[in-house]
Amino acid sequence: MDTKIEVKQMPEFNLIYCRHMGAFDQIGQAYEKLFKWAIPRGLVSNETKTATVYHDDPAITSVEKVRQDASIIVDGDVKVEGEIGKSTLRGGKYAVGRFELKETEFEEAWNTMCSWLTESGYQPGDGCTYELYHNSYSDHPDHRYIVDICIPVKPL
16 A cells, blocks of 8 residues: 555553454444443544554454454543543554555555565564544545554664
């Protein structure tokens, strides 16, 4: 896939999340639970950013055990309960690629990022990889996600 990938300093994010374990294309259920909880608490606006945080590498962990967090970036501390948790996504150096993707193109975008990483002079750093979404899929005229794929990196 054609995109510009750059290494840049990403900020720390405070998140509330709903954990999903299993197939990548099923994370929508976790987002539904998260938004159902967050909207009545005033945590969602037109400026709300969402992120999917990955805790496992599907090359190592079987897909049905891959942990993913459907997340909303929040300001400050939020009291959570039940299936809704909170965490901090650490800031630092990340390889960041911006993509405009159809639902079926995420795997190809991740493959592009991983190929770049093997030739970049960097290796995976400490922390989680994540997708940072810049729009609502349903609002895009071509039903595409505008997303940054972010991989923590450190020099080889």
